[in-house]
Amino acid sequence: MPTNQLTNARCAGIKPTDKAQKLFDGGSLFLYVSTKGAKVWRLAYRVNGKPQTLVIGPYPAVSLQEARQKRDEAKAVLRAGQDPNAARKASHNAVTLDEAHTAYWSGRKDLSTSYLENERRAFEMHVQPMLGARIMKDITRADVLATLNTLDARGKHDYVRKVRMWLAQLWDWAIEQGHATENPPRSIKPERAFGKKQVEHFAALELREVPAFMDRLAIEGELQSVLALRLLALTWVRTNELRFMRWDEIDGDTWLIPAGKMKRRREHVVPLSRAAQDLLKVLKPRAGSSVYVLPAEHRPDRPISENAILALLARMGYKGRMTGHGVRTIASTWAHEHGYLSDAVEFQLSHVPENKVKSAYNRATHLPLRRKMMEDFSAWLNTKLTDAQDTSGR
Numbered sequence: 001m002p003t004n005q006l007t008n009a010r011c012a013g014i015k016p017t018d019k020a021q022k023l024f025d026g027g028s029l030f031l032y033v034s035t036k037g038a039k040v041w042r043l044a045y046r047v048n049g050k051p052q053t054l055v056i057g058p059y060p061a062v063s064l065q066e067a068r069q070k071r072d073e074a075k076a077v078l079r080a081g082q083d084p085n086a087a088r089k090a091s092h093n094a095v096t097l098d099e100a101h102t103a104y105w106s107g108r109k110d111l112s113t114s115y116l117e118n119e120r121r122a123f124e125m126h127v128q129p130m131l132g133a134r135i136m137k138d139i140t141r142a143d144v145l146a147t148l149n150t151l152d153a154r155g156k157h158d159y160v161r162k163v164r165m166w167l168a169q170l171w172d173w174a175i176e177q178g179h180a181t182e183n184p185p186r187s188i189k190p191e192r193a194f195g196k197k198q199v200e201h202f203a204a205l206e207l208r209e210v211p212a213f214m215d216r217l218a219i220e221g222e223l224q225s226v227l228a229l230r231l232l233a234l235t236w237v238r239t240n241e242l243r244f245m246r247w248d249e250i251d252g253d254t255w256l257i258p259a260g261k262m263k264r265r266r267e268h269v270v271p272l273s274r275a276a277q278d279l280l281k282v283l284k285p286r287a288g289s290s291v292y293v294l295p296a297e298h299r300p301d302r303p304i305s306e307n308a309i310l311a312l313l314a315r316m317g318y319k320g321r322m323t324g325h326g327v328r329t330i331a332s333t334w335a336h337e338h339g340y341l342s343d344a345v346e347f348q349l350s351h352v353p354e355n356k357v358k359s360a361y362n363r364a365t366h367l368p369l370r371r372k373m374m375e376d377f378s379a380w381l382n383t384k385l386t387d388a389q390d391t392s393g394r
Helices: 008-013 064-079 084-092 097-106 113-131 141-153 157-177 207-219 224-235 239-243 274-287 308-315 326-337 342-348 367-392
Strands: 021-026 029-033 039-047 050-058 254-257 268-271
Touching (some): 021 064, 039 064, 050 064, 050 084, 064 084, 097 113, 097 157, 113 141, 113 157, 141 157, 207 224, 207 326, 224 274, 224 308, 224 367, 274 367, 326 342, 342 367
Antiparallel strands (some): 021 029, 029 039
16 A cells, blocks of 8 residues: 555544544554544554554644654564564653553552542543553653643533543652653643633522422432432432442441542541431332442442432423532521521531641531531421422322
């Protein structure tokens, strides 16, 4: 096949489709275009009859002309009887980004499983296709920025900041291990490099709308998602914290959430009202042998889906008006309007800032007051349900 078949215009103009694409330039060099729009130069070759791939670098950070030069250099290595990938590793005495990623994150025993899973998914989807096979010492700031810019261009302004942070942590480790000498991700200033989205608050109802909402919720019966939403309202926790609630974390009228599950990495005590305890008695036989209080319908080894409550709210006609997180807003509004101590409310919501006074680290802070507050809120919810039912005539 003739070489130098591509043009810069074609490389720049190719758009992603629902299937990955390969634009061949000849000499086994091709531009790989992912379904997400990432463009990466790759070289196909064989060693002992087995197909291999050399990742040259992302386009346009690596230009068409540079990719052809790298192709010719790799071909020369092949003619000398060496594997270009092996030769590159040996010449740098270093690891690939894939190898470093596995080594670093597998050693982070201080993080929760869900946190590690979020990082891994981000790396595999958005970083690995472009940079995974590259030697860390070869990866430049321009390479990392080009990768992150693909996320920013799609409006993922918050997400791209997380990915940059995770990569910076990985490079810090690599420098200590001698696999890199500079930290390209850390040199990228997100406040200057990336866009910002308009701040959006979680949708939540006004207090006056709660009776009609409770009335509508009662129509749904005792579906797993309904019981989950009720327990969410009776505990004021975040949706993800509720999803991963386990039976061994409950001790009578108290739920102790381990630090590894909390956003602020600190144990959190949740007082359980009588209504919450009664609801747990309903959930216990439904959970069977599952360790989770709210297991998935057909997978007891997994918690309820993260979309279960949102799907329920949409079915009830509250899409865009109410979210699972909106329960916390309603609870906070109710508590402040009823004169409860602000610190007690914030402790219950696990909103205590890190620089709070020493009492902030006492996981039982304001617990007696919080127990009363949760009982009163539970009674208020029940009153609103009764009022709504009386008004509707049911």
